[in-house]
Structure formats: C-alpha cells, structure tokens
Amino acid sequence: EDQVTQSPEALRLQEGESSSLNCSYTVSGLRGLFWYRQDPGKGPEFLFTLYSAGEEKEKERLKATLTKKESFLHITAPKPEDSATYLCAVRGSNNDMRFGAGTRLTVKP
Amino acid sequence: DTGVSQDPRHKITKRGQNVTFRCDPISEHNRLYWYRQTLGQGPEFLTYFQNEAQLEKSRLLSDRFSAERPKGSFSTLEIQRTEQGDSAMYLCASSLVWGEGAKNIQYFGAGTRLSVL
Numbered sequence: 590e591d592q593v594t595q596s597p598e599a600l601r602l603q604e605g606e607s608s609s610l611n612c613s614y615t616v617s618g619l620r621g622l623f624w625y626r627q628d629p630g631k632g633p634e635f636l637f638t639l640y641s642a643g644e645e646k647e648k649e650r651l652k653a654t655l656t657k658k659e660s661f662l663h664i665t666a667p668k669p670e671d672s673a674t675y676l677c678a679v680r681g682s683n684n685d686m687r688f689g690a691g692t693r694l695t696v697k698p
Numbered sequence: 699d700t701g702v703s704q705d706p707r708h709k710i711t712k713r714g715q716n717v718t719f720r721c722d723p724i725s726e727h728n729r730l731y732w733y734r735q736t737l738g739q740g741p742e743f744l745t746y747f748q749n750e751a752q753l754e755k756s757r758l759l760s761d762r763f764s765a766e767r768p769k770g771s772f773s774t775l776e777i778q779r780t781e782q783g784d785s786a787m788y789l790c791a792s793s794l795v796w797g798e799g800a801k802n803i804q805y806f807g808a809g810t811r812l813s814v815l
Contacts, residue, residue, distance in 0.1 A: 621802070632702070632789050632806035633741065676740050686804065688740030
C-alpha cells in the first residue's frame with residue numbers, strides 16, 4: 590500500500606530562517622508527487638508536481654526536489670505569510686492520491 | 699476563471715439526519731473527486747467521477763454515503779443517518795485529464811465542514 594510520511598509535524602521558524610520539510614514515500618509506480626499548501630479552514634492550494642527523481646521546481650521562496658524515496662520542500666528566507674500546513678501527496682500506478690498528514694509551519698516576525 | 703466551489707461551507711446536524719453537499723468543479727474539468735479530512739490529517743480519498751461515471755470508490759465510503767454527478771458537471775455527496783464519526787471537512791477537487799499517463803493536477807475547493815451532534 591502506498592505510504593507518505595511527512596516530517597516534522599510542526600516547525601517554527603523566525604522570519605528569514607531557511608529550512609526544509611521532508612516527505613518520505615513508498616509507492617508502486619510513481620506517477621507524480623504533489624505539494625500543496627493549506628491555510629486554516631481552506632482547501633489545499635496546489636504548489637508543485639514532480640514526476641521523476643532529480644527533478645526540481647521553484648516558486649518564489651519555495652523549491653521542491655525529488656529523489657526515489659523522498660521529496661524536500663526548501664523554504665528560503667521565509668516570511669510570516671508563508672505560515673500554513675504543507676501537504677505532500679503521491680499518485681501511484683493505481684492512480685489514487687495518497688496524502689501525508691502535513692507539516693504545520695509557523696514563521697514568526 | 700472560477701475555482702472549485704462547495705456549498706454549504708458549514709453544516710451542523712443531529713445524529714441520524716441526512717445531509718447533502720454540493721460541488722461545482724472548474725468548468726470543463728472532466729474529473730471530480732471527493733475527499734474527507736479530519737483535524738491534523740491529510741485528505742483521504744473517497745470517490746471520483748470521470749464525466750458522469752463514478753469510476754472508483756474507497757473502502758472508506760460506507761453504504762451510508764452516496765455521490766452523484768448526473769450531467770458530468772456539478773456533484774452531490776449525500777450522507778444518510780449521520781454518525782458523530784462523520785464529523786470532518788469534506789473536500790471536492792477537480793482536474794482535466796486526457797489519455798493514459800496524462801498529468802493530473804487536482805484543484806481543491808474550500809470544503810464543507812460537517813459537525814454531527
């Protein structure tokens with residue numbers, strides 16, 4: 590069965606303090622790894638999709654990378670508005686999306 | 699370009715009552731998904747439609763749950779005889795997929811939060 594584990598569960602950073610979130614996965618036949626951002630009381634907002642090991646995507650202060658076993662979401666010089674829960678999901682050969690429990694990021698000014 | 703919209707945003711009901719939620723996907727998206735999310739967890743897949751056909755249902759979807767997408771546009775999710783364990787956020791997502799191996803990016807609505815008393 591496909592599995593996704595995100596760490597840490599929660600992360601508190603000072604504004605400007607760069608860090609990384611981890612997403613470890615096991616999946617049969619990876620068809621995509623997805624990163625979403627979710628603000629309290631709202632639905633997940635799509636950020637990135639990665640399809641093969643070695644692939645990288647960037648958007649503003651965020652950069653996602655992918656290996657055969659894990660993905661990292663690097664946050665460079667975060668701002669308070671980056672505070673949110675970041676969700677990782679994988680799609681395998683069964684085409685179902687399996688989400689991790691998320692990392693709750695708080696960035697203090 | 700409007701996003702995925704869900705109605706209502708919040709629903710409070712008493713145990714044993716039936717509830718129905720609506721989802722309007724992004725126009726021209728052919729796939730529509732329903733998920734359930736509880737506090738501190740990621741969304742869990744419930745079911746999905748390609749156009750009007752319901753192609754897959756999770757084993758999480760008990761026989762008290764039914765979903766429809768009658769004209770391949772909006773969808774409804776009904777829960778009969780609600781239980782306290784049904785309390786959760788119900789999320790809808792849509793995507794545009796053509797062909798095998800196509801990239802399939804799901805865009806989510808804001809969800810319907812259900813509280814069963």
